[in-house]
Amino acid sequence: MNPHQPAQPPIYTRETECQDCSKCVRYCPVKAIKVADGQARIVPEKCVACGTCVRVCPANAKRVRDDLDPTKRMLLSSDRVYVSLAPSYVSEFPDIPSTQIIAALRKLGFAGVSETALGAQDVSALVAADLAKGENRLYLSSACPAAVTYIQKYLPDLTDSITTVLSPLLSHCTKLREHFGNDIRIVFIGPCGAKKNEADRHPELLDAVITFADLRQWLEDERIHPGALPTTPEDRFVPETSQEGALYPVEGGMIETIRLQGGCDNVRCITVAGINGIRHVLSGFKPKSLPQPLFMELLACRGGCINGPCAELREGNLDQWQEVIARADVPAAPVHRVPRNDIIETIIDEPLPTRKYNDEQLRQALRLIDKEKIEDELNCGGCGYETCRDFAEAILSGHAEASMCLSYLRRQAQRKANALLHCIPSAIVLVDKDLRVVDCNRQFAELFSDDLAEAYDMCPGLKGAVLEHILPFTKLFKQVFDSGATLQHDALHVDDRIYQVTIFPIEPSQITGGVISDITAHEMPREMIAKRAREVIHKNLKTVQEIACRLGENMADTEILLRSLAEGFSPSQPVDDDSNDKD
Numbered sequence: 001m002n003p004h005q006p007a008q009p010p011i012y013t014r015e016t017e018c019q020d021c022s023k024c025v026r027y028c029p030v031k032a033i034k035v036a037d038g039q040a041r042i043v044p045e046k047c048v049a050c051g052t053c054v055r056v057c058p059a060n061a062k063r064v065r066d067d068l069d070p071t072k073r074m075l076l077s078s079d080r081v082y083v084s085l086a087p088s089y090v091s092e093f094p095d096i097p098s099t100q101i102i103a104a105l106r107k108l109g110f111a112g113v114s115e116t117a118l119g120a121q122d123v124s125a126l127v128a129a130d131l132a133k134g135e136n137r138l139y140l141s142s143a144c145p146a147a148v149t150y151i152q153k154y155l156p157d158l159t160d161s162i163t164t165v166l167s168p169l170l171s172h173c174t175k176l177r178e179h180f181g182n183d184i185r186i187v188f189i190g191p192c193g194a195k196k197n198e199a200d201r202h203p204e205l206l207d208a209v210i211t212f213a214d215l216r217q218w219l220e221d222e223r224i225h226p227g228a229l230p231t232t233p234e235d236r237f238v239p240e241t242s243q244e245g246a247l248y249p250v251e252g253g254m255i256e257t258i259r260l261q262g263g264c265d266n267v268r269c270i271t272v273a274g275i276n277g278i279r280h281v282l283s284g285f286k287p288k289s290l291p292q293p294l295f296m297e298l299l300a301c302r303g304g305c306i307n308g309p310c311a312e313l314r315e316g317n318l319d320q321w322q323e324v325i326a327r328a329d330v331p332a333a334p335v336h337r338v339p340r341n342d343i344i345e346t347i348i349d350e351p352l353p354t355r356k357y358n359d360e361q362l363r364q365a366l367r368l369i370d371k372e373k374i375e376d377e378l379n380c381g382g383c384g385y386e387t388c389r390d391f392a393e394a395i396l397s398g399h400a401e402a403s404m405c406l407s408y409l410r411r412q413a414q415r416k417a418n419a420l421l422h423c424i425p426s427a428i429v430l431v432d433k434d435l436r437v438v439d440c441n442r443q444f445a446e447l448f449s450d451d452l453a454e455a456y457d458m459c460p461g462l463k464g465a466v467l468e469h470i471l472p473f474t475k476l477f478k479q480v481f482d483s484g485a486t487l488q489h490d491a492l493h494v495d496d497r498i499y500q501v502t503i504f505p506i507e508p509s510q511i512t513g514g515v516i517s518d519i520t521a522h523e524m525p526r527e528m529i530a531k532r533a534r535e536v537i538h539k540n541l542k543t544v545q546e547i548a549c550r551l552g553e554n555m556a557d558t559e560i561l562l563r564s565l566a567e568g569f570s571p572s573q574p575v576d577d578d579s580n581d582k583d
């Protein structure tokens with residue numbers, strides 16, 4: 001293992017944030033995401049670091065590794081640290097002149113700022129020289145590290161077709177080291193997460209990669225506003241300014257720079273962008289002789305790097321594209337750069353171990369998700385996999401869970417609901433906003449008439465039946481639709497019956513459910529007891545009133561007696577306090 005290898009891969013999942021929605025699985029072009037225990041984790045060996053999951057995750061749980069801390073530590077050391085700035089900076093900071101961007105980076109502590117586009121020009125010169133040899137075969141570009149990793153891992157037979165040249169970034173690093181000395185440190189700043197793989201694999205050339213998003217945050221933290229900075233003559237790109245290499249961040253830009261080298265008129269060139277696009281074009285292609293040299297510019301990001309996963313402005317729109325073209329200093333005539341032989345590199349394949357499952361194993365996995373027959377295999381893609389069989393393979397390899405299949409989940413839910421609906425002793429009915437039955441159990445039909453029970457047997461669920469024709473208290477359902485609140489009656493008297501009724505919203509304004517029990521049989525004895533109790537209470541009340549009357553009479557007699565006694569004493573003969581003692 002590389003001792004410089006960071007503990008975290010370039011793209012990772014912040015597990016506490018994952019909401020288990022499987023969106024990243026649906027969008028990951030190589031299904032490098034394993035779902036287990038409600039977590040969607042990246043499988044690093046399968047990941048090509050295209051950054052798609054980072055872009056689509058609604059919970060911001062998929063992240064690009066943050067290498068700001070090691071970068072800041074480098075700047076605190078005595079080392080000279082140079083920036084390799086991605087040419088897409090012009091679309092990232094469209095209103096800020098390059099001199100102010102350079103001034104801001106130098107203020108952060110970098111020794112100098114250089115354009116990755118310089119490395120791109122060298123790559124184009126070497127590729128053009130190769131193409132000019134006129135071999136009638138396929139050439140695949142090595143510029144986009146995510147696309148290269150995809151070929152190495154998923155189309156390994158085509159790895160030999162990748163041009164034998166370092167990527168523009170690594171070529172640039174060699175150029176900077178040649179110019180400023182091998183003891184310098186280099187930090188790439190751009191819109192790309194896959195470049196972190198390049199730093200991890202080539203720590204001898206590239207020290208760290210930070211994204212435009214990281215840079216924005218850093219500048220903000222340091223209260224550096226590039227657009228407001230004064231500049232000096234030192235605020236210029238080193239060791240020189242790029243020319244045609246600045247076209248690289250847009251789709252087709254690399255091809256244009258190759259053509260500018262001259263000598264490639266006989267070469268057919270096409271751009272394929274997006275990992276899915278690359279798969280569609282190249283899957284099944286066997287390297288063979290072609291009628292003429294065919295060069296393919298492969299890019300993981302549609303629209304090119306200006307639409308990279310860590311670009312703040314995500315839309316690879318025409319304005320951004322034009323900004324790149326307008327600010328590139330493209331020579332009018334062929335440039336004929338001298339190819340650099342020190343940037344030749346042979347890329348080797350890294351095929352993934354594949355496991356084939358036999359028919360019986362697949363059938364068992366399909367059964368787990370209720371796919372008994374071929375017609376059950378909807379291939380809807382809801383699970384994130386192209387076909388039900390791909391999904392079954394993912395289940396077998398432990399990368400997916402049955403619960404990711406939406407049709408299976410729906411059936412499961414339906415089954416559970418049905419079991420509840422039909423086993424519960426109470427009558428249950430679901431009605432829509434037009435007060436028509438959506439579903440009900442037989443107990444509901446039995447509750448209101450024998451005819452209805454018969455109708456139920458012919459049409460289970462009574463779907464579409466008008467509630468008003470069945471129930472004598474339809475207005476209660478209407479009330480629940482209107483109020484959105486649950487309504488409960490412990491003893492609803494309707495004619496000679498007593499019902500216990502609970503009506504509750506299921507989908508507000510759409511579906512309401514009712515649970516109804518006929519409690520007449522239970523309630524009657526209670527009613528009778530209550531009636532007897534009321535009679536007893538009534539009688540008791542009478543008795544109490546009589547007692548009270550009599551008590552009142554006795555009180556009156558006592559009062560008369562006391563008054564007559566009191567009148568026997570004269571007011572001049574006060575009663576002594578201790579008179580009782582004397583007696």
Ligand code: SF4
Nearest residue numbers: 018019021022024057
């Ligand atoms: S997109 Fe993936 S990582 Fe993000 S919340 Fe959904 S399952 Fe989790």
Ligand code: SF4
Nearest residue numbers: 028047048050051053
């Ligand atoms: S970075 Fe790309 S390949 Fe890796 S898990 Fe995310 S979407 Fe898949």
Ligand code: SF4
Nearest residue numbers: 144192300301305308
């Ligand atoms: S297209 Fe550019 S930004 Fe996107 S992965 Fe490739 S190199 Fe990175």
